[in-house]
Amino acid sequence: xxxxxxxxxxxxxxxxxxxxxxxxxxxxxxxxxxxxxxxxxxxxxxxxxxxxxxxxxxxxxxxxxxxxxxxxxxxxxxxxxxxxxxxxxxxxxxxxxxxxxxxxxxxxxxxxxxxxxxxxxxxxxxxxxxxxxxxxxxxxxxxxxxxxxxxxxxxxxxxxxxxxxxxxxxxxxxxxxxxxxxxxxxxxxxxxxxxxxxxxxxxxxxxxxxxxxxxxxxxxxxxxxxxxxxxxxxxxxxxxxxxxxxxx
Amino acid sequence: xxxxxxxxxxxxxxxxxxxxxxxxxxxxxxxxxxxxxxxxxxxxxxxxxxxxxxxxxxxxxxxxxxxxxxxxxxxxxxxxxxxxxxxxxxxxxxxxxxxxxxxxxxxxxxxxxxxxxxxxxxxxxxxxxxxxxxxxxxxxxxxxxxxxxxxxxxxxxxxxxxxxxxxxxxxxxxxxxxxxxxxxxxxxxxxxxxxxxxxxxxxxxxxxxxxxxxxxxxxxxxxxxxxxxxxxxxxxxxxxxxxxxxxx
DNA sequence: CGGACAGTTGATCCCGTTCAAGAAACGTGG
DNA sequence: CCACGTTTCTTGAACGGGATCAACTGTCCG
Numbered sequence: 001x002x003x004x005x006x007x008x009x010x011x012x013x014x015x016x017x018x019x020x021x022x023x024x025x026x027x028x029x030x031x032x033x034x035x036x037x038x039x040x041x042x043x044x045x046x047x048x049x050x051x052x053x054x055x056x057x058x059x060x061x062x063x064x065x066x067x068x069x070x071x072x073x074x075x076x077x078x079x080x081x082x083x084x085x086x087x088x089x090x091x092x093x094x095x096x097x098x099x100x101x102x103x104x105x106x107x108x109x110x111x112x113x114x115x116x117x118x119x120x121x122x123x124x125x126x127x128x129x130x131x132x133x134x135x136x137x138x139x140x141x142x143x144x145x146x147x148x149x150x151x152x153x154x155x156x157x158x159x160x161x162x163x164x165x166x167x168x169x170x171x172x173x174x175x176x177x178x179x180x181x182x183x184x185x186x187x188x189x190x191x192x193x194x195x196x197x198x199x200x201x202x203x204x205x206x207x208x209x210x211x212x213x214x215x216x217x218x219x220x221x222x223x224x225x226x227x228x229x230x231x232x233x234x235x236x237x238x239x240x241x242x243x244x245x246x247x248x
Numbered sequence: 249x250x251x252x253x254x255x256x257x258x259x260x261x262x263x264x265x266x267x268x269x270x271x272x273x274x275x276x277x278x279x280x281x282x283x284x285x286x287x288x289x290x291x292x293x294x295x296x297x298x299x300x301x302x303x304x305x306x307x308x309x310x311x312x313x314x315x316x317x318x319x320x321x322x323x324x325x326x327x328x329x330x331x332x333x334x335x336x337x338x339x340x341x342x343x344x345x346x347x348x349x350x351x352x353x354x355x356x357x358x359x360x361x362x363x364x365x366x367x368x369x370x371x372x373x374x375x376x377x378x379x380x381x382x383x384x385x386x387x388x389x390x391x392x393x394x395x396x397x398x399x400x401x402x403x404x405x406x407x408x409x410x411x412x413x414x415x416x417x418x419x420x421x422x423x424x425x426x427x428x429x430x431x432x433x434x435x436x437x438x439x440x441x442x443x444x445x446x447x448x449x450x451x452x453x454x455x456x457x458x459x460x461x462x463x464x465x466x467x468x469x470x471x472x473x474x475x476x477x478x479x480x481x482x483x484x485x486x487x488x489x490x491x492x493x494x495x496x
Numbered sequence: 497c498g499g500a501c502a503g504t505t506g507a508t509c510c511c512g513t514t515c516a517a518g519a520a521a522c523g524t525g526g
Numbered sequence: 527c528c529a530c531g532t533t534t535c536t537t538g539a540a541c542g543g544g545a546t547c548a549a550c551t552g553t554c555c556g
Binding site: 066074096097129134240 | 295296312314316317318320321322324336339341344364367368369371372374377378379381382383384385386388389390392395397398402439479483484486
């Protein structure tokens with residue numbers, strides 16, 4: 001029982017945006033898996049690796065990342081507990097980016113072949129995983145817009161708004177108060193800025209009264225105003241897909 | 249016969265990276281569709297639209313795009329004939345970006361419900377479409393790296409390398425000689441630069457002997473060298489997935 | 497107590513932007 | 527086939543947002 005409940009977050013996540021019947025849910029919970037602890041900074045996956053398993057983040061935070069020959073690093077996404085990390089490993093042969101632990105993490109890993117078999121046997125689950133991938137892509141595109149076309153203040157503000165909203169949606173925090181599990185250097189790598197400039201930008205947001213910081217905990221004083229300067233509209237997160245509500 | 253051949257490019261595209269049996273191929277070809285011509289600059293899809301159909305680009309070029317409140321535009325991807333444009337419309341409820349014709353286009357549209365039914369009935373096709381989505385995501389992430397962490401020269405060079413390689417892979421041009429269907433302003437919007445700076449950067453690439461331009465036709469004189477300064481590695485395009493070769 | 501790392505701040509520099517204007521290319525209609 | 531308006535390309539000059547370099551401060555932890 002305790003064993004079969006470990007993959008419950010996968011069901012929760014997929015069911016949050018896709019309709020799943022009882023049989024589908026059971027099939028997911030019955031997937032063979034291993035749990036694993038990973039230390040801060042450790043790699044889950046390296047670019048170029050032959051993929052063998054996908055993983056689910058049970059606790060802690062992680063991120064995806066790519067490096068440029070000249071040494072630069074671009075953080076591509078941030079993952080919170082419950083996220084299906086690297087679902088693509090089930091389908092693509094070679095990893096095209098690095099996946100790394102942001103903090104100490106617990107995760108469950110499922111073999112590539114088991115996921116493929118499940119997708120083959122249960123079309124609704126396959127569809128749900130496809131939806132998850134599409135939402136992931138939507139977030140990547142919003143990040144591309146963020147880095148390509150917003151100024152430093154907008155980029156940082158947008159990242160904060162998104163992180164808060166996702167934490168809220170996962171039931172892990174309020175949208176206007178949370179701890180950001182990233183150093184300023186990591187924030188810089190996520191926004192295409194430098195650590196120094198991130199520091200100044202955060203200071204400016206603080207001084208203009210939009211946020212209050214203590215350590216890495218952020219309180220957003222005026223969420224409306226911050227979303228405004230961030231040009232944040234949550235549509236791209238697709239939080240309101242035809243999941244549980246409609247399935248009921 | 250002539251009618252059923254119109255969707256052949258879909259089969260070609262999906263089979264290029266995924267194994268499809270004869271029945272799968274036939275099921276795709278038998279999808280109900282409409283063909284449509286679209287003028288330059290016209291919108292296929294607008295952000296916020298309720299999705300109704302996906303489309304396949306039969307001829308011409310298109311791009312996906314998002315706008316920022318302050319007026320900026322970020323081009324998210326460029327599509328060439330044979331690309332499955334907006335496959336996500338089959339699955340997500342609301343469009344999260346705009347899709348626009350770059351040149352006059354011909355396309356085939358397939359109803360959302362028909363694609364879902366096909367995915368449900370033929371798991372291998374569902375998997376193939378999922379793979380297509382994943383590759384799309386991989387390209388987005390590379391673009392994010394491009395815009396976030398490369399300088400102007402690297403960005404333009406990378407875009408040229410990618411476009412050439414994709415054209416070659418689709419059998420539409422050589423990797424070192426092709427016409428770019430984008431104005432300099434559009435190149436700017438794809439790379440997070442300004443049109444003026446794109447102009448100067450192209451001039452520099454030309455003057456340093458890496459490329460030769462005539463109109464919008466680019467000849468890459470030293471592909472090796474250009475890929476070097478672009479930090480281009482084609483792995484992220486996943487051109488060598490387990491497609492036709494392995495299926496045979 | 498000391499060593500490492502994250503955060504902070506100042507001074508200076510530079511890549512890419514902005515503004516402006518002229519030159520080419522392109523379609524369109526007479 | 528040419529005249530003409532429009533869009534795209536091109537180039538110069540000046541500016542500025544963010545980068546870079548460097549030093550200092552806090553803070554966590556062994």
